[in-house]
Amino acid sequence: MSGAHGVLALVHAVALVGLTPHRVRIECSRATGLPGMRLVGLPDTAVREAEDRIRTAIQRSGLRWPQERIVINLAPADLPKVGSGFDLPLAIGVLAATEQIPAASLAGLCACGEVGLDGSIRPVPGTLPTAVGARDLRTGRLFVAEAAAGEAALVTDLEVVGVRDLTEVVALLRGDRLPRESLPTPTEVPASTLDLRDVRGQPVARRTVEIAAAGGHHLLLVGPPGCGKTMLARRLHALLPPLEMDQALEVAAIHSVAGERAPDAPLSLAPPLREPHHSISAAGLIGGGSGIARPGELALAHRGVLLLDELLETPRWILDALRQPLERGEITITRARSRVRYPSRVLFVAATNPCPCGHLGDPRRACTCRPDRIERYRARLSGPLLDRIDLHIEVQPVDRRQLAGAADGESTAVVAARVLEARQRGAERWGAGMLARDLQDHQLRAGCSGRAMSTLVRAIDGLALSARAFDRTLRVARTIADLEAVEVIAPEHVEEALAYRLSAPVGV
Numbered sequence: 001m002s003g004a005h006g007v008l009a010l011v012h013a014v015a016l017v018g019l020t021p022h023r024v025r026i027e028c029s030r031a032t033g034l035p036g037m038r039l040v041g042l043p044d045t046a047v048r049e050a051e052d053r054i055r056t057a058i059q060r061s062g063l064r065w066p067q068e069r070i071v072i073n074l075a076p077a078d079l080p081k082v083g084s085g086f087d088l089p090l091a092i093g094v095l096a097a098t099e100q101i102p103a104a105s106l107a108g109l110c111a112c113g114e115v116g117l118d119g120s121i122r123p124v125p126g127t128l129p130t131a132v133g134a135r136d137l138r139t140g141r142l143f144v145a146e147a148a149a150g151e152a153a154l155v156t157d158l159e160v161v162g163v164r165d166l167t168e169v170v171a172l173l174r175g176d177r178l179p180r181e182s183l184p185t186p187t188e189v190p191a192s193t194l195d196l197r198d199v200r201g202q203p204v205a206r207r208t209v210e211i212a213a214a215g216g217h218h219l220l221l222v223g224p225p226g227c228g229k230t231m232l233a234r235r236l237h238a239l240l241p242p243l244e245m246d247q248a249l250e251v252a253a254i255h256s257v258a259g260e261r262a263p264d265a266p267l268s269l270a271p272p273l274r275e276p277h278h279s280i281s282a283a284g285l286i287g288g289g290s291g292i293a294r295p296g297e298l299a300l301a302h303r304g305v306l307l308l309d310e311l312l313e314t315p316r317w318i319l320d321a322l323r324q325p326l327e328r329g330e331i332t333i334t335r336a337r338s339r340v341r342y343p344s345r346v347l348f349v350a351a352t353n354p355c356p357c358g359h360l361g362d363p364r365r366a367c368t369c370r371p372d373r374i375e376r377y378r379a380r381l382s383g384p385l386l387d388r389i390d391l392h393i394e395v396q397p398v399d400r401r402q403l404a405g406a407a408d409g410e411s412t413a414v415v416a417a418r419v420l421e422a423r424q425r426g427a428e429r430w431g432a433g434m435l436a437r438d439l440q441d442h443q444l445r446a447g448c449s450g451r452a453m454s455t456l457v458r459a460i461d462g463l464a465l466s467a468r469a470f471d472r473t474l475r476v477a478r479t480i481a482d483l484e485a486v487e488v489i490a491p492e493h494v495e496e497a498l499a500y501r502l503s504a505p506v507g508v
């Protein structure tokens, strides 16, 4: 059916708002006017520039550019359509509207890819969530750049066709050629070379890292430069169990949208570890940028560890912006035309020096700070962000004799097995994926003995701790009990949990 204003060709595409896919109908119709194509329906600059790329690509591929006027409507109009990934569906639409490929071959076809001037098809960021969208929106087949086919094929229950150039696209849609198989790239969990055995001495730090990994508790490390704060944080990351397949896909989708993932990279089951520099911008940390907000370090660390070293060098207002996402496990960025959500279930590790010069309490070197400066420095540590960190410890430099001695502690493999068991115990009790940090108040109290509760109430009264500190301490006590395979929280679990709060450099 091709009337004067009837739709000649229809191709589907996926527009991403954050990670959320939306179906876009690319409708090509003939109109009166100068030859060429005209785009309507809120295309951004990159989509508008598509016309130049597509025209050159079509001509250089020995195909015909329309001698009539083709109007291409991207529907729905109120949905922002961003990026060069619309090139391929637009080119397919033009080729079908000019009868160079049969319109019937477009049934159930969805496409995503940038078209180079020579007709080659290139991968674009966000291929993975686009493929998830194509499956969930039931568009049918998905054409993507061959280089991105492995990434798209990670999504099951979707027919993925990798294409090299427009000539191949035309041959496939005419039925002249069979698609090559797009094999999903294998998954991998690289063995970490970081072992807890390398941490000499430091029994409290080792214990805290284990508790943080088991319960997903945020951790603050205070200590002089070179005392091993970063080393501890990286070993904490190595204690986390590998991701489940659906979690790994979710993480890979965020990295794909951010353009931080090579399209031919295998799916990694390792939880992410992000270590942004303290001079990072708010957009870099929380997410932002022009157009649809891109994920920041916080979302890129989803289901892994976000390590922020030299915490107090980061401006206070940026740290304040971390509070809600850390508590909710989700970031919302609101823009004039869109609201974007990214998941951010991270284990937050903050590290800082104990004073401006860094050497307060350091046996190797004397602190040169004036008392009032130390006081002001520490005042910056207190407050709402610190209140959301469950575990606070001071890390001291290890003396030479300990460094020279044999590694005597447990290895990462031994501790990671205990972490996994504790997590499984929690999951059996509360549901898959639930950690102590995710529990509701009544769930926490239900697993606490009367004596343990009295111990906690006495401590809270005596030390004037906040209601939030009460809640946080109980969560840590829950994790400690789970590490010991104990069902009911006992007074000694509460006492140990309190110790990690009281050793904080400032009272909370």
Ligand SMILES: [Zn+2]
Pocket: 355, 356, 357, 358, 359, 360, 367, 368, 369
């Ligand atoms: Zn100092």
